[in-house]
Amino acid sequence: MRIAQVSPLYEAVPPKLYGGTERVVAYLTDALVDLGHDVTLFASADAETSAKLAAVRDQAIRLDPAPLKSDLAAHMSMLDEVRRRADEFDIIHFHTDILHFPFFEALAGKTLTTLHGRLDLKDLPPVYARWGQYPLVSISDDQRRPLPHASWMGTVHHGVPGQGYDLHPDSDGYLAFLGRISPEKRPDRAIAIATQLGRRLKMAAKIDAADAAYYRDEIEPLIRGNPLVEFVGEISDQQKSAFLGGADALLFPIDWPEPFGLVMIESMACGTPVIAFKCGSVPEIVEDGVTGFVVDSLQAALDAVRRLPTLNRREIRRRFELRFSSMAMARRYTALYEELAASPRLEAPRALVM
Template sequence: MRIAQVPPLYEAVPPRLYGGTERVVSHLTDALVQLGHDVTLFASADARTKAKLVTVRDQAIRLDPAVLKSDLAAHMSMLSEVRRRADDFDVIHFHTDMVHFPFFEDVASKTITTLHGRLDLKDLAGVYERWPQYPLVSISDDQRRPLASASWAGTVHHGMTADIYEFSATPKGYLAFLGRISPEKRPDRAIAIAKSLGKTLKIAAKVDAADLRYFHDKIEPLILGDPLIEFVGEIGDAHKSEFLGGADALLFPIDWPEPFGLVMIEAMACGTPVVAFACGSVPEVIEHGVTGFIVRTDGEAVDAARQAANLDRREVRRQFELKYSATAMARRYLNLYARLGAPLSQAFAVAATA
């Protein structure tokens, strides 16, 4: 099958540091190639991929040192190139929200659009009502709730390449928080849980410009001078196995409708249980008492973090390999491509439904 993958241009594919969507696209693209498909990735020049790369920008936008830059112009140029080559593909898989909708109406039936963000925002419903011909994919069933009547083709949970995450049978006695410093991610809650237990908390997190004030006003005062709390900063894939694998548990104390939560399966890949609050996709991703604990209060979270060491870390890793590998994700997408009419050999059709 001839497949185009079209990610956003904010991060490299895969990202050098923090980044979710582009990381998923990277793992999906490589898995599709390994399954024997002809895949073309439209991305910035700093992409690393097994697919054919069509370069549409010199580097990813976020870490580009240029002071003045236009993310809209960059994405418009990319979409123009995809449009020019549209006849070369059986499926065009977009990960760019809705920005491509006005330009691909005549070939909408050969496209699929995975929505990676929250969908409870003003104006979104009108867009999906205006362009119902585009088949949409959710990354969790919970993500769909604000747009239940949209043109959903299916739900595909994220997957990751297992080889880049090392299993750790023996943790080093600390708790971990990985992701982004923002009010909805609740790093303050993670800090409170660790302090209640008297355990070290290591925070590896990105701080966006929009969240700097929150970080300085709310989080720094909880960190400074406390020997239990270690702020590591933003890390990339090369350091995740050590960081996550060394933790007794990953704390995922979110306070918003998380569409998926990639860090949960990254922790599972290292054998590390997850203590997660029951918001958004969490009940779909975490199997309570097996891969972690689903909690609703700070008190429950403290108790769960205390019990995390009793879980079987090998079973946590096994569940990741069974449900959240990149190959499992790619096969689920192949099944969707085939249902939308893309040519798929009988052998691949069987693999896609496995």
């Protein structure tokens, strides 16, 4: 099939450092090429891909040193280019949230839109009612809960390429936290777990400008002078395998409706179990007692750390390959593409519901 993948422009594809959506787009695109599809990736020029690259910006927005830039203008230019070339593709797969909805109404039946973010936002229901002709994909079943009547075509869990993550049969004796420093990610819980157990904790985390005050006021005091906690900072893809593989477990102590949580399957790819709080997608991703433990309290998390020796790291890797490889993800998307191609959904736009 001739497939267009339309990525956000905030990060490179894949990201140079932290980044979720663009990383998934990169893995999906390359896996689709490996399956024999003719794939064109619309992204910034610093993308690394085995597909045909349609470069629509000189570099990704976040690491662009230009002091003044417009993310809206960049995405509008990209969407115009996609629409200009739309006849070249059987399927146009958008990863740009809802931005394209007003501009592709006449082509909605040949589009697929994967929603990567949280959907419990005040202004979203009228949008999905107004543009109900767009087939949607969720990245977890839990993600759908705020919008149960949207035009869901399927759920496709994320996948990552197994060859990028080495199985580590033995750990190096520390707990890991990988992600963003933000209130909803609850790095304070990770520190509390490690401190109460007297275990080492390595934190590889990005600090967004919006969360700088939270880090300074809430998290840094918990790290400063704590001999058990090592703050590594933001790491690259190339560093993840060693970082995650060396851990006894990944701590995923979230406190928000996480749509997916890519780091969980990256950890499983290394054979490293995940201890995650029961929020959002977690029960769909972590197989309790097999690939980790799903907990609902700090005490349960402490108990889970003590139970880590009962888990088999090779089995965790095997479960990852079965459920969360990039090829498994690409095959699931291919099935949806074929369904769309066989039965185009070209309904007229629905009336706005308030």
